Amino acid sequence: MAKDGKPPAKRLGEQHNSLHDLVYDEIRSAIVNGRLKPGERLVEERLAEEYGVSRNPVREALRALSTEGLVDVSSRRGAHVAHIAPEKLQEIIEIRALLESHNARLAARHKNPVVLKSVEAILLKGQTALSVGRLKSLRDLNEQFHKALAQAGNSELLSEMLGALRARSALLFSPDNPERQALNWKEHAGILQAILDGDEDTAAKRAMAHVLGAGEAHLKALRSVADAESADQLP
Incomplete structure (x- = not known):
């Protein structure tokens, strides 16, 4: 139970929807709403820990977001929020x-x-x-x-x-x-x-x-x- 008397919010890994979809929606929302800024690095391990999931759904979500042009993924620099010229x-x-x-x-x-x-x-x-x-x-x-x-x-x-x-x-x-x-x-x-x-x-x-x-x-x-x-x- 949280300090305010409300039950703690479930992390994504504790919910029953598709983990890939949940992680995708969460990261996409953070980019669209400006919580994640252009050029900001997206570290798989850090995101997986934050959402309570393994690295696989995070990796899949980042790949899907890269096809939308919202995330840049490279073997050398890793994943970053896309910066549009x-x-x-x-x-x-x-x-x-x-x-x-x-x-x-x-x-x-x-x-x-x-x-x-x-x-x-x-x-x-x-x-x-x-x-x-x-x-x-x-x-x-x-x-x-x-x-x-x-x-x-x-x-x-x-x-x-x-x-x-x-x-x-x-x-x-x-x-x-x-x-x-x-x-x-x-x-x-x-x-x-x-x-x-x-x-x-x-x-x-x-x-x-x-x-x-x-x-x-x-x-x-x-x-x-x-x-x-x-x-x-x-x-």
């Missing part, structure tokens, strides 16, 4: 913008009331978190919003493709920038309203503008950091 990130942003645009159009066409009610609930949670300053919760809520929106498009293949791209571009929605977060959730509301109105063209345009705008803001921040580092290295 700005030019590659620009490509991901543009592709995601196109797919998010098409998905929003499909969502406006289908107008699935059950799924859209779920999207509305997540939007409200995000707006509430923003209003009270719970910025750290917004990254996860943003993932939930876009995942639910992808389901509203009623295309399993498109939803899977968007999931992979969201993981690679998760840092575009940084919780450290309150102004960008406020704009993100304002744009979320606009996309959802167009979908609820059944306005396919507006939903598609707003979804594309949302991803491109967030992407450009992130790339601008990256360039500013790079310029500052270059200036510091000057004699």
Whole structure:
């Protein structure tokens, strides 16, 4: 029994789901939510001890994540959280913008009331978190919003493709920038309203503008950091 009177949480090795899936989900979530940073080393022994499993499911999970582009694995350096170069990130942003645009159009066409009610609930949670300053919760809520929106498009293949791209571009929605977060959730509301109105063209345009705008803001921040580092290295 824990000190707070609650039973201790089970480690992954003590649960009954597929260990590979559990470990995969845990590491993927940590990368997407920013708990594991780009370039951070992923040591099999350490992760296995943390999760209460053997090294095999950890190794399998890291291999699966490498196929998604979230983890870099090499025989010499081991496994690290992938660091995506700005030019590659620009490509991901543009592709995601196109797919998010098409998905929003499909969502406006289908107008699935059950799924859209779920999207509305997540939007409200995000707006509430923003209003009270719970910025750290917004990254996860943003993932939930876009995942639910992808389901509203009623295309399993498109939803899977968007999931992979969201993981690679998760840092575009940084919780450290309150102004960008406020704009993100304002744009979320606009996309959802167009979908609820059944306005396919507006939903598609707003979804594309949302991803491109967030992407450009992130790339601008990256360039500013790079310029500052270059200036510091000057004699």
